[in-house]
Amino acid sequence: MDIITxxxxxxVKDWKKLSQKKARIKQEKYMLDGWHLVKEAILFDQxxxxxxxxxxxxxxxxxxxxxxxxVIEISDNVAKHLSETPSxxxxxxxxxxxxxxxxxPEKATGAWLFLDGVQDPGNIGTMVxxxxxxxxxxxxxxxxxxxxxxxxxxxxxxGSQFHLKLCSGNLIEWAKEFKQRKLPVFGSELNxxxxxxxxxxxxxxxxxxxxxxxxxxxEKLLKETSLNLYIPIKGHAESLNVAVxxxxxxxxxxx
Amino acid sequence: MDIITxxxxxxVKDWKKLSQKKARIKQEKYMLDGWHLVKEAILFDQxxxxxxxxxxxxxxxxxxxxxxxxVIEISDNVAKHLSETPSxxxxxxxxxxxxxxxxxPEKATGAWLFLDGVQDPGNIGTMVxxxxxxxxxxxxxxxxxxxxxxxxxxxxxxGSQFHLKLCSGNLIEWAKEFKQRKLPVFGSELNxxxxxxxxxxxxxxxxxxxxxxxxxxxEKLLKETSLNLYIPIKGHAESLNVAVxxxxxxxxxxx
Numbered sequence: 001m002d003i004i005t006x007x008x009x010x011x012v013k014d015w016k017k018l019s020q021k022k023a024r025i026k027q028e029k030y031m032l033d034g035w036h037l038v039k040e041a042i043l044f045d046q047x048x049x050x051x052x053x054x055x056x057x058x059x060x061x062x063x064x065x066x067x068x069x070x071v072i073e074i075s076d077n078v079a080k081h082l083s084e085t086p087s088x089x090x091x092x093x094x095x096x097x098x099x100x101x102x103x104x105p106e107k108a109t110g111a112w113l114f115l116d117g118v119q120d121p122g123n124i125g126t127m128v129x130x131x132x133x134x135x136x137x138x139x140x141x142x143x144x145x146x147x148x149x150x151x152x153x154x155x156x157x158x159g160s161q162f163h164l165k166l167c168s169g170n171l172i173e174w175a176k177e178f179k180q181r182k183l184p185v186f187g188s189e190l191n192x193x194x195x196x197x198x199x200x201x202x203x204x205x206x207x208x209x210x211x212x213x214x215x216x217x218x219e220k221l222l223k224e225t226s227l228n229l230y231i232p233i234k235g236h237a238e239s240l241n242v243a244v245x246x247x248x249x250x251x252x253x254x255x
Numbered sequence: 256m257d258i259i260t261x262x263x264x265x266x267v268k269d270w271k272k273l274s275q276k277k278a279r280i281k282q283e284k285y286m287l288d289g290w291h292l293v294k295e296a297i298l299f300d301q302x303x304x305x306x307x308x309x310x311x312x313x314x315x316x317x318x319x320x321x322x323x324x325x326v327i328e329i330s331d332n333v334a335k336h337l338s339e340t341p342s343x344x345x346x347x348x349x350x351x352x353x354x355x356x357x358x359x360p361e362k363a364t365g366a367w368l369f370l371d372g373v374q375d376p377g378n379i380g381t382m383v384x385x386x387x388x389x390x391x392x393x394x395x396x397x398x399x400x401x402x403x404x405x406x407x408x409x410x411x412x413x414g415s416q417f418h419l420k421l422c423s424g425n426l427i428e429w430a431k432e433f434k435q436r437k438l439p440v441f442g443s444e445l446n447x448x449x450x451x452x453x454x455x456x457x458x459x460x461x462x463x464x465x466x467x468x469x470x471x472x473x474e475k476l477l478k479e480t481s482l483n484l485y486i487p488i489k490g491h492a493e494s495l496n497v498a499v500x501x502x503x504x505x506x507x508x509x510x
Contacts, residue, residue: 126496129496130499132490132491133488134490156496158492231388234389234390234509235387235389236417241384241411241502244381246499247503
């Protein structure tokens with residue numbers, strides 16, 4: 001097998017560009033970095049186009065590559081060049097972007113997390129991972145959110161994108177549709193009508209909205225919620241980290 | 256007022272060094288970066304030695320400096336040099352390290368979070384903030400944790416270090432003492448005897464142990480817990496982020 005050793009190799013350049021949204025859209029691909037993510041992608045039959053691996057990659061013997069996937073050997077330097085972590089494990093997969101499954105709110109069942117302008121990639125990825133662990137059906141990325149296939153989001157999701165549905169959508173429309181179907185849309189903003197999250201029972205089909213780290217939910221979407229929930233703060237902290245709050249709410253609401 | 260405009264000024268050099276643990280211990284000080292943290296420190300009567308502020312600092316008019324605190328003007332460049340964020344707000348406070356309050360487990364009341372080898376500064380800071388919001392009395396940093404006054408921990412704590420007790424300690428001793436006083440010490444590790452966190456009732460005086468991100472709790476400490484708790488995972492995620500898990504457990508256990 002040939003080894004790619006130069007960062008100026010055209011394929012390396014193309015992979016490197018996948019850290020940018022524009023290139024991801026153009027190439028219709030994104031990158032997984034690290035053994036756990038690559039394993040998950042293989043296990044969940046993801047459309048992998050190439051696997052990149054260094055000679056020293058530790059788990060090389062365990063790597064079971066699906067038939068139609070090209071395996072390319074890269075040097076440690078190329079691995080370092082491609083990775084956003086200081087000590088890459090030496091394994092990457094290039095995966096086709098999922099076709100926007102065009103999830104329809106009319107047909108959505110189960111619990112859904114709506115992200116309204118959430119910007120920190122680590123928070124977003126952690127919330128997707130938590131939604132997965134809590135048995136949610138999917139996550140809808142509304143306007144103003146960081147891109148779901150940005151490297152830092154992908155790292156924090158830890159492969160949960162293979163386990164539940166992720167889609168971009170108009171949250172106002174999603175909220176209206178849920179309400180029309182008599183499914184509760186829980187906002188997370190403290191207002192006069194807000195109720196403590198542990199006083200509203202447990203649910204199987206519902207939506208939970210998490211807002212922007214600094215500014216909370218948008219005014220317009222706030223009007224479309226069925227009820228706003230708060231987490232009672234007992235100490236002197238002004239607020240909770242959005243991903244922590246989302247975890248408390250999801251596990252508190254889910255039947 | 257004189258303005259410090261050079262990063263090679265000796266005082267600037269000393270402040271800059273406060274990002275290192277060794278220098279924090281030597282100078283017995285640590286640094287707050289940003290308006291929210293400085294405001295909290297003033298509000299909660301912290302032992303501030305100096306406040307550093309740029310000419311352009313936005314909230315300058317609102318800054319009410321306690322009598323005995325020296326205010327020093329710095330240039331934008333010095334602010335950038337001192338800050339670990341790309342766009343510093345232009346306000347810093349240098350604060351004396353709290354004397355190790357020598358919290359004694361024999362006298363501890365309320366709920367306590369034990370951190371066993373937690374290494375990510377963001378996770379640590381977020382857990383301290385969540386413990387504050389949940390009304391915990393304090394956090395004990397066991398062996399192998401990142402330093403509590405490291406800049407990234409301080410940023411994530413968002414001032415919660417002024418609201419509850421933080422101390423370093425031997426967690427084995429803390430756990431033994433709690434158990435001797437018949438206070439439950441809840442571990443967070445899945446084993447045969449582990450119980451779901453929502454099946455053990457709510458408590459006012461107890462300890463909750465969170466372990467290392469990759470390896471969980473240490474074997475030795477695991478033997479000293481009264482009961483191990485788990486969070487039921489419904490999807491395909493292998494685990495939760497440690498700070499999210501801590502939030503779910505704290506709010507689920509606290510009376």
